[in-house]
Amino acid sequence: MKIKLSRSQWELLGIKSGWMKKAIIPDDGMADGGTPYTNEEMDLMQRQEKQANEIKRIKEEAEKVFDEFASNLLSKEGLELRLKELIGKMYIAKMTQPNPNVE
Numbered sequence: 001m002k003i004k005l006s007r008s009q010w011e012l013l014g015i016k017s018g019w020m021k022k023a024i025i026p027d028d029g030m031a032d033g034g035t036p037y038t039n040e041e042m043d044l045m046q047r048q049e050k051q052a053n054e055i056k057r058i059k060e061e062a063e064k065v066f067d068e069f070a071s072n073l074l075s076k077e078g079l080e081l082r083l084k085e086l087i088g089k090m091y092i093a094k095m096t097q098p099n100p101n102v103e
Contacts, residue, residue, distance in 0.1 A: 054093040062086050 005013070037045075065082045068074040074082070091098055 051093060051095075055090065058086055058089050058093060 062083070065074065065079065065086065069076075069079045087098075
């Protein structure tokens with residue numbers, strides 16, 4: 001017995017079953033309805049992706065610092081110093097400023 005599926009049916013089946021991922025940004029750089037993304041939109045998407053990757057990297061680095069501290073490879077003072085450094089990097093990555101009223 002043969003079953004014929006259209007391309008859209010096949011793609012829908014793949015997305016629902018999880019073996020095919022739906023792209024957030026189409027490869028052709030087109031917005032909904034076939035309108036091309038503007039340069040500003042493309043730049044914004046690239047900046048957001050870069051920011052998300054940097055934040056992920058900082059979080060992974062923080063995990064390593066805590067692991068080092070838990071394994072007694074890092075002193076309390078070393079932990080505090082590294083965390084302050086990572087907090088500063090996170091402020092830069094998120095393009096925010098710390099609240100001067102909070103210590």
